[in-house]
Amino acid sequence: MNLTLHIWRQENTTAEGRFSTYRVEEISPDMSFLEMLDVLNERLINKGEVPVEFEHDCREGICGTCSLMINGVPHGPEKGTTTCQLHMRKFKDGDEITIEPWRAKAFPVLKDLVVDRSAFDRIIQKGGYISANTGNAPDGNAIPIPKPDSDWAFEAAACIGCGACVAACKNASASLFVAAKVTHLGLLPQGQPERYLRVTAMVEQMDQEGFGSCTNTYDCEGACPKQISVRNIARMNRDYLKAKIMGN
């Protein structure tokens, strides 16, 4: 298939960016979206042009490194899928595809389609962990955990930190990311001692990073490649309020 790509090109964080248009020909529908970009880059390099910078690592949908706004939707048109797991069969011959980086003040563009997501790392550093050293992993059922709690914690722990929630939100809010991290530890016994300190510290870091606030539009849930539910945000609000009332 032959496609027309409108890709955001930007030299560095301070440079002004613009869209460049490229034609790619003879793309196999079995290629992944990133492989299609690999083909484009190879051709650009052969012509002596600067290739398009984009991020990727595992290409298996588990690391959260890939991050592209494809035709106005984070990770493209396939629901519950990362960019690296999106295949060209989702597109038609002759399609025009607009590819942009995540747009948020807290995610400055480094180059072309690559943004700096270390704001997420700083939020995690504030409490997305358990500080007790517990030795080896305990036996599977040594700590009884209600099944609904462990299921919910697992669902929240599926967050790969890609930032699609921020990219999709009209307010560039990181609520779904932070809520998922707060929930996955806050529902498990190991996470209890630091539960309220964690939610306060992480939410405050989120605010400091300059993310917007949640207005309950839920595009984050729609964009999440792991389909993490906005009920985590309600849970985060609840825990945060409790923490504030208790004076944490």
Next chain:
Amino acid sequence: MIGIFRSTILTKIAMALSGLIWIGFSIAHLSGHFLLFAGQEAYNAYGQGLKDLGPLLWLGRIIFIISFLLHSFSGILLLSRNKEARPVQYKAKKPIVSTPQSRMMALTGILLFTFMVYHLAHFTWGVVHAEYSHLTYTLSDGREVHDVYTMVIGSYQNVFVCLAYVLFMLGFGIHLSHAIASVVQTLGFNHPMYNSLVKKVANGLSTIIILGYISIPASVMLGVLKLTGGH
């Protein structure tokens, strides 16, 4: 107190609680005005009854003014923060699951503010459409009171006033349909078992409130409510 506004979540909670007070107000306000259907005597007596509450009326007013200020202040604060959070816009951006009403809260909020000023100027301060604003009525117990019945019905006999109210109320409905479900989420209640119920209640309640409000000017237009002679 000021510290609340440093946290987006606490600001949202302030927004939700003050909004909740206004939802309560809109229901109480509507039920009072349904007395229009009970006739001139009942409605005017109700109007006078409110005035007779004296300090209690003012307590209510102060609560509503405070929640109004809190609601608009938090709204403006969050809006400016949210605009700042995305300095460069997307060229192509598609909504995924969000509803148009959820994305239009600021817009419908501004519309509601305009409506409130107009509404107060009309019925409370009596400075617009003033021709019916200063009549009096003698209650059956002989007391001379403000003829609010004639003021309301007389004003709604003007097609443009009616139309303006209906349009404003539709805007209010759009605001409300997202607001009610949103309050529930912001205050931390979200459970897969109850989510569809919350949605139904939110839509149902906003429809009832809006249809209730629209029914008043509509009844005047249709001649169900009309002016009676006795001043």
